[in-house]
Amino acid sequence: MNNYDVIIIGGGPGGYVSAIKAAQLGSKVAVVEDGNLGGVCLNWGCIPTKTMLTTAKLYKDILGAKEFGIEGIDGDKVDVDWNKLLDRKEKIVDKLINGIRMLFKKNKVELIEGFGTVKDKETIEVNGKIYKTKNLIIATGAKEVYPEIEGLKQMEEKEKIIYSKLAFDLKEIPESIVIIAGNQYSVEFANLFNLLGSNVVLIHQEDRILPYVEKEMAKTLERQLKKEGVKFVSDATFKSINEDGIVIEQKGKEKTFKADKYLISWDIKPNIKGLEALNLKKGKNGFIETDETMKTNIDGVYAIGDVNGKYPLAHVASAEGIVAAENINGKKSKMDYTKVPLLIYTSPELASVGLTEEAAKEKGLDITVSKFPLAANGKAMSEGDTVGFIKVISENKYGEIVGTHIMSNNADNMISSAVSIMQLEGTVYDMAKTILPHPTTSEVFMEAAFGAIDKPIHM
Amino acid sequence: MRFEFKFPDVGEGIHEGTIVKWLVEKGEEIKEGDSLIEVETDKVTTDIPSPKSGKVLELLGDEGEIIHVGNVFVVLDIEGEASSEDVENLSAAGGGTKDSFDEADKEKKLDEKEEVIEEETAGVVGEVVVSSEEIPPSDEGVISRKSTEEKLSKKALATPVARAMAKDLGLDINSVEGTGPGGRVMKEDIQKAKDSSKEKSQEKIQEKPEIKREAKPLQLDEASEGEGLYERVPLTRIRKTIAQKMSESKFTIPHTTVMDEINVTELDKFRKKYKDILREEGVNLTYLPFIIKASITAIKELREFNSSLDEVNEEMVYKNFYNIGIATDTQRGLMVPVIRDADKKSIVEIAKEIVDLSTRAKDNKLELSELQGGTFTITNYGSIGGHFGIPIINHPESAILGLGRIIKKPIVDENDNIVVGKMLPISLSYDHRIIDGASGSRFVNILKELLIDPDMLFLKS
Numbered sequence: 001m002n003n004y005d006v007i008i009i010g011g012g013p014g015g016y017v018s019a020i021k022a023a024q025l026g027s028k029v030a031v032v033e034d035g036n037l038g039g040v041c042l043n044w045g046c047i048p049t050k051t052m053l054t055t056a057k058l059y060k061d062i063l064g065a066k067e068f069g070i071e072g073i074d075g076d077k078v079d080v081d082w083n084k085l086l087d088r089k090e091k092i093v094d095k096l097i098n099g100i101r102m103l104f105k106k107n108k109v110e111l112i113e114g115f116g117t118v119k120d121k122e123t124i125e126v127n128g129k130i131y132k133t134k135n136l137i138i139a140t141g142a143k144e145v146y147p148e149i150e151g152l153k154q155m156e157e158k159e160k161i162i163y164s165k166l167a168f169d170l171k172e173i174p175e176s177i178v179i180i181a182g183n184q185y186s187v188e189f190a191n192l193f194n195l196l197g198s199n200v201v202l203i204h205q206e207d208r209i210l211p212y213v214e215k216e217m218a219k220t221l222e223r224q225l226k227k228e229g230v231k232f233v234s235d236a237t238f239k240s241i242n243e244d245g246i247v248i249e250q251k252g253k254e255k256t257f258k259a260d261k262y263l264i265s266w267d268i269k270p271n272i273k274g275l276e277a278l279n280l281k282k283g284k285n286g287f288i289e290t291d292e293t294m295k296t297n298i299d300g301v302y303a304i305g306d307v308n309g310k311y312p313l314a315h316v317a318s319a320e321g322i323v324a325a326e327n328i329n330g331k332k333s334k335m336d337y338t339k340v341p342l343l344i345y346t347s348p349e350l351a352s353v354g355l356t357e358e359a360a361k362e363k364g365l366d367i368t369v370s371k372f373p374l375a376a377n378g379k380a381m382s383e384g385d386t387v388g389f390i391k392v393i394s395e396n397k398y399g400e401i402v403g404t405h406i407m408s409n410n411a412d413n414m415i416s417s418a419v420s421i422m423q424l425e426g427t428v429y430d431m432a433k434t435i436l437p438h439p440t441t442s443e444v445f446m447e448a449a450f451g452a453i454d455k456p457i458h459m
Numbered sequence: 460m461r462f463e464f465k466f467p468d469v470g471e472g473i474h475e476g477t478i479v480k481w482l483v484e485k486g487e488e489i490k491e492g493d494s495l496i497e498v499e500t501d502k503v504t505t506d507i508p509s510p511k512s513g514k515v516l517e518l519l520g521d522e523g524e525i526i527h528v529g530n531v532f533v534v535l536d537i538e539g540e541a542s543s544e545d546v547e548n549l550s551a552a553g554g555g556t557k558d559s560f561d562e563a564d565k566e567k568k569l570d571e572k573e574e575v576i577e578e579e580t581a582g583v584v585g586e587v588v589v590s591s592e593e594i595p596p597s598d599e600g601v602i603s604r605k606s607t608e609e610k611l612s613k614k615a616l617a618t619p620v621a622r623a624m625a626k627d628l629g630l631d632i633n634s635v636e637g638t639g640p641g642g643r644v645m646k647e648d649i650q651k652a653k654d655s656s657k658e659k660s661q662e663k664i665q666e667k668p669e670i671k672r673e674a675k676p677l678q679l680d681e682a683s684e685g686e687g688l689y690e691r692v693p694l695t696r697i698r699k700t701i702a703q704k705m706s707e708s709k710f711t712i713p714h715t716t717v718m719d720e721i722n723v724t725e726l727d728k729f730r731k732k733y734k735d736i737l738r739e740e741g742v743n744l745t746y747l748p749f750i751i752k753a754s755i756t757a758i759k760e761l762r763e764f765n766s767s768l769d770e771v772n773e774e775m776v777y778k779n780f781y782n783i784g785i786a787t788d789t790q791r792g793l794m795v796p797v798i799r800d801a802d803k804k805s806i807v808e809i810a811k812e813i814v815d816l817s818t819r820a821k822d823n824k825l826e827l828s829e830l831q832g833g834t835f836t837i838t839n840y841g842s843i844g845g846h847f848g849i850p851i852i853n854h855p856e857s858a859i860l861g862l863g864r865i866i867k868k869p870i871v872d873e874n875d876n877i878v879v880g881k882m883l884p885i886s887l888s889y890d891h892r893i894i895d896g897a898s899g900s901r902f903v904n905i906l907k908e909l910l911i912d913p914d915m916l917f918l919k920s
Contacts (some may be wrong), residue, residue: 332638398623400646425618425646 004030006328007124007133009116009274012039013314014305015139016100018321022137023107025329030133031109032116032126037100039141040306041314043093044165049188051089053345055080056195060347068384080196082172089168117274121301135300135328138275138288139321142268142306147180150240155262158243164189164265174198174260178246180238182209184344185265187221191346193263194230201257203233203248213344214356214391214405221346221407224387228347233257270307285309292334294324302328316340339422343412348388351415354403354422357393366396370428370451372444374408376458379439385409392418392428392448399427399452406444414442428452462511464495464533466526474773475527478520482506483533487515495533498526513537617644624649630656697792708854715891716849717899721883721910722870729913737807746865746883747785747839748809749916753909754860755781755802756920757902758835763894764902765834767855775893784833784853785813787820788843794820795853797833837862841884850888857893858902861886883910 006022008015011033023029036043059080065073104111114127124131144163146152155161162170164185173196179186182204190202202209209232210218222232233255239247245258270287272280281297283289287309294302302324305317319335326333344350360367374380374388385408393403404418421431431449436442447456466476476498483495494506517534526532615633617625621644625632628649635652637644679689694702726749734744758764758781767776781802784795796816801809819825836853841864850861863884870880885906889899909916 398620400620424643425620427619427623430619 002129002131004028004110004131004133006030006135006137006325007032007116007131008137008139009118009124010039010139010141010271010305010307011037011100011111012139012141012305012317013041014141014317014321015039015137016104016321017318018137018139018304018325019109020103020107021322022325022328023109025325025331027135027325027329029107029109030112030131031104032112032114032124032131034113034115037097037111038093039314040165042096042100044168046314047093047096048089048168049192050345051092052085053188053192053195055085055088056192057347059197060195080173082170086168115274118277120277121298136302137294137321137324137328138296138301138303138307139305139317140271140275140307142270142309142312144265145267145269146264147238147266149238149246151242155241160260160262162261162263164263167263170261176259176261177201178203178257178259178262180204180246180262180264181266182206182211182234183265184210184213184342186263187225188345189263189265190230191225191228194225194228195347199259200229201231201233201259203236203238203246203257205234205236205238207234209234210344210350213342213350214352215358216389216391217350217352217405217407220388221344221348221350224348225346268306268312270309272307283309292336293327294320294335295327310337311340313340313342339419341415341419343415345412348385348407348409349411351406351408351411352404353415353419354401355393356403356405357391360393360395360402365402367402368394368396368428368452370394370448370456372447372451372456372459374441374444376447377441377444379441379443380408382439383409383441390444390448392431392445392452394428394452399429400425401428401431408441408444410441414445417442417445460537461516462513462535462537463531464510464535466498466528466530466532467507475525478522478524478526478532480522481518483509483515483518485515485518489513489515489535509533509535511535511537615644616642618646620646621649628653695791697794701792704854705851708852711854712852713891714849714852714888715896715899716886716888717896717903718847718884718886719903719907720868721885721907722880723865723883723910724879724881726910726913726916727865727881737810742807742810743814744807744810745813747813747837747862748806749910749913750860750862750906751783751798751801751809751837752806752920753906753916754783754835754837756909756916757905758858759802760905761898761902763898764858764889766857766893768857768890768893778834780834782832782834784836784856785816786836786838786840786850786853787817789821789823791823794825794830795833795836796820796825796829797831799832836860841865846884847886850886852888852890858887858889860906861888 005027006019006029008019008022008029009032011019011031015031015033016037019029019031031037038047039045041047059078062073062078063075101111103109112126112131117125118136119125119130121136122132122134124133124136144165146163152161167189174193176199177193179190179193179200179202182202186202186204187209190200194200208215208218209222226232233248233250236248236250239249239254241247241262245256246262247254247256249255269285272282272286272288278298278301280301280303281289288296288303288307290296290303290308290310294304294308296303304320304324306312308320310316310320316337323333323335339353341351341353355363355365357367357369369391371389371391373386374390375386377386380386380388388407388409388411390408391403391405392401393405394401401418401422404415404422406414406418408414421434428449431445432453434446436446447458450456451459479497479499481496483489483493489495489509489512491510491512492508495509496507498505498507513535515533516536519530519532519534520526615635615637617632617637618639622632624630624646625635625644630649630652632644632649635644635648636642637648639645639648723746726746730744730746730749737744762777763775765778765781767778769776780800783798783801785798787794787796796819798804798809798812798816804812816825816829819829833853833856835856836850836859838848838850838859839862840848840850841862844864846863846866848861848863850859852859863886865881865883867879868882869877870882872878885903887899887903889902909919
């Protein structure tokens, strides 16, 4: 029988998580997927880029091993084998995709392979076959949008352009690379290729990189990356691109930057092909509008992940998927977007949750900002990673922590403590009184919390 | 076994008493029927006999202190030793609930108890833990222990900020429904509880008085009913509501009405002076906005006219906001849209709002919220006709002002001349349970003072 309680279109981190949760709650579930399970995150995004980053960091660490007391490393002999790196990435991705297949089997989620076309909210057609469902979850994700730059098409044909999704199509590590735009993906690629030994120039339109990230953190990162060799060009307008390079205008002056490759990570737009039969309400840039239960304007139709344009982040998609599955199964559940962590995988990493100082002030909150530098932390020193800090923003009335920003190696893991405390509406008093293990970089939490109340211990 | 004896309902609507004297001592062996305590209530002084035989373990409360119905005041050991489990129960009850006190700080607990009741009527979402649970002197102690456990399990899971906020706002966090994971009380829930507390207390007052009147079918002559002499038309929803509200008011509130006539000649002159100017601005300046202003001045002075009676808690609930309902005749029936915070609005603003509300009432375009939250109502039946009437109070409000048709009458002035006066007949109905006749007359006097001389109205309102 082709009747389901829930059909999910799209098997990315939103769709597949939602499917498993819905099945666990008792729904009969099918997932329609046209490509690989795991979506952008697993196939091109989070996991593959982190595999690359691991190799890149290791490479850099080996080159710098002397400082840590290791002799005998010949920098000229150490090299990154691009193809072996890709093999390793393939293996990891395959393993994870098989893992999802296994989880589907275990939870009796059916996988329908092919492109799903919605006939009406209860009817989906895949490869000419009709499937019926009581609830529909749209998890089709988003795709890249390319900027309009004169000559881009011709350069594409000459294989000079890499779009962020296709970075793995590179045959080798480019000698030089120009990265276009100043968003988190651009900055991550700039860091990555810099670690791998490329000459990197990052050209962006704003006055600073990462305009939505905590200002001091973004600035410190820019400074650090500059020190490591990345060139930054700000306030740029992209004019044209040809064999001689990319032409930009900066403060009225034209400049040309030539490189082996040009990497573009511009913007995204929702994948809404196949959904035309539904009269879905759409917001800015065509993203599907949803309420806090992830429901669209149509009863029984939900939209999760990149397609709703809220936060193009895998962990948000998964959380939204769980919320949708719970609501379908009669559990009251809603999304809270005020505590979504954001990670930027550079060296050091940036991790944020909640409000920045500027945003809190804009909201008219009465706040205290407490900052503590990594340079005063023993573990950070022993690891040779003292660039960075933690900033805790707390509201004065009850001391509630409303924002945490960490710049540090391992910030990706460290931020979870802040997310947990904030999820529980915890205060700086709770954080200060939490006994943190020594020696860890996470001790900076306690220091910043005491800083907000009175004074940090180690300063 | 440990047995907690709660101050029983001694009847005659008595909810509390003062401890005059303990008639037993701690450690004393007593028999069922022995007098435990002498208590003075507002009607009598009475001895309370023990429902059980056993040994007195604890006497809670000192002589001169107030105890409430439902409070544990004596703990007995009956049929053997108190088990550790039982002791645990009691200490939990002392710490977590408010109807029994820990010996160490019993005085504090007594205070706290009173606080809780105050909070309830102050419109705070909280639970009054009295009266429903006390057991008659002969019952088993099991019941009280069970309810203690139930309360214990209600200890709320809450976030640190939610706890701090609840403490600040004087909310009982255990009574707030949590919407966080696992029912955790989040700060948003506290905010919501705070916002709704005012409304809730009003709802509660509305809910309390149950009208125990059975509806009987109307008996008609069956034979003639078939001949087209009668026509049966089902009530519309709005008519059903009106019928129910009227019954609720009339059967709950002992109405009384005071009537008078007010000479509004001067007010009429004043009104006419500005009427045409304001008409150009699109304002229809009737008498009503002036009367609303005068009424607010009167109810500010005589707060009971802007109050409700909480029968269950036996408390007056005074409202510190002034939302004036305007009884409006519509095709579908009587509607009472509300002018919110009328005390903060000018006469012109009120005039505009009256037109807006009454127009939309007639077009059936009012929002439900615009019909709720009134604290005092004015009905202008005179606009259609009629001199005096007996308006029915818009329950749970405490008073309603009826306005008759203004007519010219011969008046004897201060120089004993007969002059023509424009006379406004008014009828003020009020809840005679909480408003005495003298207050009714005082209210009318204030209205007269302000409406006879418009300058006075502007000086005082």
